[in-house]
Amino acid sequence: MRSNELVAHLLLRAGVAFSLLYPPYAALLDPVSWAAYFPAFVRALPIETTVLLHAFGVLEVVLALWLLSGWRIRFPAALTALLLVAIIAVNLNQFEVLFRDVSIAAMAIALALWPKSRNVDLTNNQDKL
Amino acid sequence: MNNSTAALWGIVLIIIVGVGGWYLLSRPNLATAPAETTSPGGETSTTTEPSAGMPIAPVTVTYTDQGFSPASVTIVEGQTVTWVNQSSKQMWVASAMHPTHAVYDGTSRTEHCAGGAPVSSAVFDQCSAGAANSSFSFTFTKAGEWKYHDHMDATKFGTIVVSGPETSVSVEAEVNAQ
Numbered sequence: 575m576r577s578n579e580l581v582a583h584l585l586l587r588a589g590v591a592f593s594l595l596y597p598p599y600a601a602l603l604d605p606v607s608w609a610a611y612f613p614a615f616v617r618a619l620p621i622e623t624t625v626l627l628h629a630f631g632v633l634e635v636v637l638a639l640w641l642l643s644g645w646r647i648r649f650p651a652a653l654t655a656l657l658l659v660a661i662i663a664v665n666l667n668q669f670e671v672l673f674r675d676v677s678i679a680a681m682a683i684a685l686a687l688w689p690k691s692r693n694v695d696l697t698n699n700q701d702k703l
Numbered sequence: 704m705n706n707s708t709a710a711l712w713g714i715v716l717i718i719i720v721g722v723g724g725w726y727l728l729s730r731p732n733l734a735t736a737p738a739e740t741t742s743p744g745g746e747t748s749t750t751t752e753p754s755a756g757m758p759i760a761p762v763t764v765t766y767t768d769q770g771f772s773p774a775s776v777t778i779v780e781g782q783t784v785t786w787v788n789q790s791s792k793q794m795w796v797a798s799a800m801h802p803t804h805a806v807y808d809g810t811s812r813t814e815h816c817a818g819g820a821p822v823s824s825a826v827f828d829q830c831s832a833g834a835a836n837s838s839f840s841f842t843f844t845k846a847g848e849w850k851y852h853d854h855m856d857a858t859k860f861g862t863i864v865v866s867g868p869e870t871s872v873s874v875e876a877e878v879n880a881q
Contacts, residue, residue, distance in 0.1 A: 606832075606854070610857040614858060667858060670799070
């Protein structure tokens with residue numbers, strides 16, 4: 575992989591990973607605001623919303639670290655895109671806030687579609703050509 | 704581009720167009736027909752524009768587990784809206800957008816809710832959660848279409864359309880300028 579492609583790939587991974595890491599961090603500081611995004615069917619679950627919020631945060635952190643590692647990146651990238659599209663779909667009334675998720679989902683899809691021969695991970699920055 | 708890649712792009716395009724189309728079509732057109740908007744429970748909006756010389760009566764919006772009703776209210780500048788919490792949970796009425804609540808007065812929640820209460824009467828934010836059967840009142844002094852939500856459950860939202868002299872003055876000025 576050429577160096578500019580490597581940088582582009584790393585930026586995509588870092589960008590998507592940041593969008594996954596910030597919410598669980600902010601949810602620790604202000605759980606009420608973040609729990610307010612839960613749709614009705616999630617609130618109806620017999621689990622404390624704060625517990626759900628932090629459990630979801632753990633999932634986001636796992637996805638972010640997986641994306642950053644670059645290992646089998648199609649899976650976390652596709653899962654992230656799916657997650658973001660689902661978040662947008664169940665929170666359409668919040669689209670003024672969530673519109674950026676469309677862009678982040680597109681970034682995740684770009685990572686999922688990245689040619690396999692050009693895939694990289696942080697443990698081995700050599701081309702896998 | 705091979706067939707599978709083209710198919711993936713097709714799926715991506717369909718998702719984007721589908722979500723975008725659903726969003727645009729599901730939005731009530733408040734700007735053109737405020738009287739025809741509906742609440743989550745299917746109720747029509749309320750328009751309360753008093754005749755000249757009449758006292759401006761406050762308007763009541765009820766909050767239940769289904770959301771705000773009526774979801775859209777049209778008032779005049781200086782009119783007060785009272786939200787009554789008849790739901791089984793807490794209610795925190797606040798200006799759009801969640802979670803900053805900055806649209807109405809331009810300040811963020813951390814600024815205008817310092818100490819857990821509104822710093823002035825111009826702040827459209829309850830600034831704390833009110834229990835069931837509590838209420839919150841706010842007097843709108845700015846014309847415009849002000850969206851609000853429940854900070855405890857941002858999926859519940861409504862709109863206050865405030866008409867005022869500024870609107871007619873600006874229209875007249877525009878006409879005179881032509």
